[in-house]
Amino acid sequence: MNLLTLFGLSAVLHGYVALRLIPDLAPFPVSQGVLACLMAASALLTPLGLTARRMAGRSLAMRLGWAGLVCMGMFSSLMVLTLLRDLVWAVLWGLDFLLAGTLALAPWPPASALAVVALGAMATLLGFLNARRTAAVVRVDVPIRGLPAAWQGFTVAQISDIHVGPTIRQGYVRRIVDRVNGLGADVVAITGDLVDGGVGELAAQIAPLADLRSRHGTFFVTGNHEYYSGAHAWIDELRRLGLTVLLNEHVVIAPSDAQAEGRPGLPLVLAGVTDFNAAYFDASHRSDPVRALLGAPADAAARVLLAHQPRSAAAAETAGFDLQLSGHTHGGQFYPWNLFVRFQQPFTAGLHPWGALWVYTSRGTGYWGPPKRFGAPSEITCLRLVAA
Numbered sequence: 001m002n003l004l005t006l007f008g009l010s011a012v013l014h015g016y017v018a019l020r021l022i023p024d025l026a027p028f029p030v031s032q033g034v035l036a037c038l039m040a041a042s043a044l045l046t047p048l049g050l051t052a053r054r055m056a057g058r059s060l061a062m063r064l065g066w067a068g069l070v071c072m073g074m075f076s077s078l079m080v081l082t083l084l085r086d087l088v089w090a091v092l093w094g095l096d097f098l099l100a101g102t103l104a105l106a107p108w109p110p111a112s113a114l115a116v117v118a119l120g121a122m123a124t125l126l127g128f129l130n131a132r133r134t135a136a137v138v139r140v141d142v143p144i145r146g147l148p149a150a151w152q153g154f155t156v157a158q159i160s161d162i163h164v165g166p167t168i169r170q171g172y173v174r175r176i177v178d179r180v181n182g183l184g185a186d187v188v189a190i191t192g193d194l195v196d197g198g199v200g201e202l203a204a205q206i207a208p209l210a211d212l213r214s215r216h217g218t219f220f221v222t223g224n225h226e227y228y229s230g231a232h233a234w235i236d237e238l239r240r241l242g243l244t245v246l247l248n249e250h251v252v253i254a255p256s257d258a259q260a261e262g263r264p265g266l267p268l269v270l271a272g273v274t275d276f277n278a279a280y281f282d283a284s285h286r287s288d289p290v291r292a293l294l295g296a297p298a299d300a301a302a303r304v305l306l307a308h309q310p311r312s313a314a315a316a317e318t319a320g321f322d323l324q325l326s327g328h329t330h331g332g333q334f335y336p337w338n339l340f341v342r343f344q345q346p347f348t349a350g351l352h353p354w355g356a357l358w359v360y361t362s363r364g365t366g367y368w369g370p371p372k373r374f375g376a377p378s379e380i381t382c383l384r385l386v387a388a
Helices: 003-021 029-054 058-098 108-132 170-181 199-211 224-228 231-240 255-259 310-319
Strands: 136-144 155-159 187-190 218-220 249-253 268-272 302-306 323-326 350-354 357-361 379-387
Touching: 003 029, 003 058, 003 108, 029 058, 029 108, 058 108, 136 357, 155 170, 170 199, 170 379, 199 231, 218 268, 224 231, 302 310, 310 323, 310 350, 310 357, 323 379
Parallel strands: 136 379, 155 187, 187 218, 268 302, 302 323, 323 357
Antiparallel strands: 155 379, 249 268, 350 357
């Protein structure tokens, strides 16, 4: 979609909200004037928030990107609330018609318009604060059938969907790394959508990932946004930083490795697949959980799969995995989009069974697009394997 089309679409959508709210705010002239200015500014800035990275001037691009994405988050809430207001108004008008005008609806237009503005502002402010804070640690016990006692308590620190880009930079990533390192996990897993931009633009911003610490290393699988951003270059860069990128392959945490930690016995298999839709970008990257297990020990304490999208679950269960760690959904990121994720993915967030497989879906550690999280807080997940 070119910039002219984006401006046209933005103007139409902002015009709808403005026409539905501004006239009804006449009893509140200050609010009316503020909303008129915000709608005009947002109509111009929102398209720039999506395209600012194409500009030559990095400083200007950063400022416009920030402003545009904040406006996008604000407008999203106003648009949804305006549609809900119109729906309620239609119901009330219909009831009033059936009841021969006995409902006192005169106060409704100004009061409801002011409520939309106030609720939109509150959701935007709280959403911004929630998005910009360092993700909290969520601790989850995963019951694994037949898990040997020696592997009881094995921990995986999962981060996902950071989306380093216009508004998420090195400092944000550094805070995540420090919090993950404080967990002292056995393994760190990054389940895709790390970046929104090319290596030349963002390599310095993701550099703190080289400092991630765990007993057995940091493992990464691609998400769809890596393929939008040059997946092959990013795979090379992440390997240069010391991360292990799993492309339909696995590693074995062998008994000899675990012996020093008092965990003798069967090995643990940790596998990773490329993004569910990777084949659209590179046929050789077709996501394949069965291939990811080729050559793995026939007998293992547990088989854990890193797969960016939860909808890899059906193939993962068929392949014989015990646990799949995913992201992608952001938990919906902010209301009401969390209500629609379930139509595209089997799970929105949390731990769920899929036949004999457990699937954990992270709400994400960063955010995409608008710096806004409302009703779907970010997370760093510390998953602990326990005997079922």
